[in-house]
Amino acid sequence: xxxxxxLPLLGPAxxxxxxxxxxxxxxxxxxxxxxGVALVVFDRGGLRPVPVLKSVLGFVVNVGxxxxxxxxxxxxxxxxxxVVGTTIGTAAxxxxxxxxxxxxxxxxxxxxxxxxxxxxxxxAQAMGASRTTIVRKVLLPEALPGLVAGLTVTVVxxxxxxxMAGTLGGGxxxxxxxxxxxxxxxxLLMIVTVVLLLVIVQLLQSLGDWVARRxxxx
Amino acid sequence: MIQASGLRxxxxxxxxxxxxxxxxREGEIYGVLGQSGAGKSTLLRCVNLLERPDxxxxxxxxxxxxxxxxxxxxxARQRIGMIHQHFALLSSRTVAxxxxxxxxxxxxxxxxxxxxxxxxxxxxxxxxxxxxxPHQLSGGQKQRVGIARALxxxxxxxxxxxxxxxxxxxxxxxxxxxxxxxxxxLGLTILLITHEMNVVKSVCDSVAxxxxxxxxxxxAIADLIRTPGSRLTREIFPLPxxxxxxxxxxxxxxxxxxxxxxxxxxxxxxxxxxxxxxxEDLAGGPVGRLRVTLDGAERAAALAYLRDSGLIVEEAA
Numbered sequence: 001x002x003x004x005x006x007l008p009l010l011g012p013a014x015x016x017x018x019x020x021x022x023x024x025x026x027x028x029x030x031x032x033x034x035x036g037v038a039l040v041v042f043d044r045g046g047l048r049p050v051p052v053l054k055s056v057l058g059f060v061v062n063v064g065x066x067x068x069x070x071x072x073x074x075x076x077x078x079x080x081x082x083v084v085g086t087t088i089g090t091a092a093x094x095x096x097x098x099x100x101x102x103x104x105x106x107x108x109x110x111x112x113x114x115x116x117x118x119x120x121x122x123x124a125q126a127m128g129a130s131r132t133t134i135v136r137k138v139l140l141p142e143a144l145p146g147l148v149a150g151l152t153v154t155v156v157x158x159x160x161x162x163x164m165a166g167t168l169g170g171g172x173x174x175x176x177x178x179x180x181x182x183x184x185x186x187x188l189l190m191i192v193t194v195v196l197l198l199v200i201v202q203l204l205q206s207l208g209d210w211v212a213r214r215x216x217x218x
Numbered sequence: 219m220i221q222a223s224g225l226r227x228x229x230x231x232x233x234x235x236x237x238x239x240x241x242x243r244e245g246e247i248y249g250v251l252g253q254s255g256a257g258k259s260t261l262l263r264c265v266n267l268l269e270r271p272d273x274x275x276x277x278x279x280x281x282x283x284x285x286x287x288x289x290x291x292x293x294a295r296q297r298i299g300m301i302h303q304h305f306a307l308l309s310s311r312t313v314a315x316x317x318x319x320x321x322x323x324x325x326x327x328x329x330x331x332x333x334x335x336x337x338x339x340x341x342x343x344x345x346x347x348x349x350x351x352p353h354q355l356s357g358g359q360k361q362r363v364g365i366a367r368a369l370x371x372x373x374x375x376x377x378x379x380x381x382x383x384x385x386x387x388x389x390x391x392x393x394x395x396x397x398x399x400x401x402x403x404l405g406l407t408i409l410l411i412t413h414e415m416n417v418v419k420s421v422c423d424s425v426a427x428x429x430x431x432x433x434x435x436x437x438a439i440a441d442l443i444r445t446p447g448s449r450l451t452r453e454i455f456p457l458p459x460x461x462x463x464x465x466x467x468x469x470x471x472x473x474x475x476x477x478x479x480x481x482x483x484x485x486x487x488x489x490x491x492x493x494x495x496x497x498e499d500l501a502g503g504p505v506g507r508l509r510v511t512l513d514g515a516e517r518a519a520a521l522a523y524l525r526d527s528g529l530i531v532e533e534a535a
Contacts, residue, residue, distance in 0.1 A: 123302055127296065127320040127323055128295035138308065142308060217351040
């Protein structure tokens with residue numbers, strides 16, 4: 001294949017991957033952040049201890065985390081159809097990607113929030129701050145560098161997952177690698193795809209590290 | 219100002235507070251002294267109900283905190299300042315942001331907050347450092363931020379949880395001097411817990427000595443010093459215990475320069491030998507304690523003369 005032939009394939013595929021990962025990341029953030037907060041707040045010794053609820057949430061998260069993504073993707077096809085009306089194409093794969101990443105990100109959120117010292121939380125309680133104020137103005141801002149680092153790791157994981165989506169008709173760079181690199185032995189395209197993924201992941205990780213560092217005042 | 223009665227708190231089988239009564243008068247600096255594990259930290263945290271006692275009641279500024287619902291309790295806590303051993307500042311906020319935090323909690327409008335933060339930083343000697351982050355400050359400066367933050371809500375009471383224990387001796391003195399100044403200038407009532415006798419000696423008007431979840435001794439320092447056999451006196455003036463047989467321990471609460479010992483030797487047929495002693499500056503003025511041997515024909519008369527001179531005389535058996 002020549003560059004003239006590859007570029008029209010690589011461009012749209014990269015865009016599809018970016019769309020899948022981008023939207024999944026947005027939904028993962030919206031769902032995983034509250035879930036992670038809940039895991040900390042409802043825990044024994046948390047701001048609002050409800051150990052039963054925390055155990056249930058923890059169990060659900062563990063179920064999500066224990067399924068390999070390719071299995072999860074197939075298992076929730078009926079749910080995907082219910083949500084987006086179809087099970088193929090880029091939009092359809094935002095659903096399994098989000099479902100797969102939410103428990104992962106929630107655990108990272110939980111870890112980041114636990115890093116916040118109990119002394120600052122108690123200081124806020126001693127000042128008469130309500131629980132919502134403590135979450136909004138103490139826990140989340142104090143954990144922000146850790147949360148950014150967690151989100152970066154999650155986005156990189158999503159890029160990995162999204163390549164698997166390619167095998168079931170999700171489009172993107174993974175789809176390209178399967179159809180051209182594997183089924184048509186287009187070695188050059190395969191190499192270009194690999195390099196492209198490598199560059200994207202490196203850039204994202206560096207960006208995430210930089211932002212986390214800028215936010216940290218330790 | 220702070221009244222606690224019958225406080226009990228148990229963690230599993232460990233009894234942290236075993237029936238503690240505490241009475242802190244308005245405008246005084248009250249120290250709770252004890253080793254770690256004595257229960258003093260639990261006691262302090264029961265005063266603003268960070269820990270809820272299993273039994274007993276806590277009244278601060280006339281308000282029974284144990285009877286309040288969570289919303290009213292939060293409002294009451296806004297009038298009780300607290301400072302912490304490790305400062306507990308928010309690393310994500312600037313110095314000014316940290317001091318503004320309790321004002322945000324109270325719903326003070328932005329312009330008013332900024333004005334107040336400026337005042338508070340000036341009060342604790344940190345004007346111009348508002349834009350710095352806590353990690354750029356020294357330990358003593360961090361505690362000053364903690365104090366400014368604790369004063370934001372114009373509290374009637376300040377609780378100090380080992381606030382100088384993480385600081386070096388010189389910084390400790392400067393923080394204690396600041397607390398003393400706030401006590402005098404603002405009429406702030408301060409309840410502090412510490413394991414350092416030095417803190418009690420420097421700033422406290424009253425003290426409670428805690429061990430194993432109980433208060434063993436409490437009262438105004440000036441009174442305790444005048445009480446023969448008090449633990450406070452023994453701990454401030456470390457003389458070998460028990461006192462050697464026949465020795466006499468004298469406590470001077472007036473002017474320690476008064477030459478009573480030489481007077482006794484001149485007036486009575488006794489010999490005095492000095493075993494040990496020291497003079498300390500306490501809240502009420504200088505206090506001295508001297509252990510001597512005092513032997514001779516007129517020993518009883520000499521001891522009576524010393525008592526009449528206003529000294530506290532303790533005879534070892």
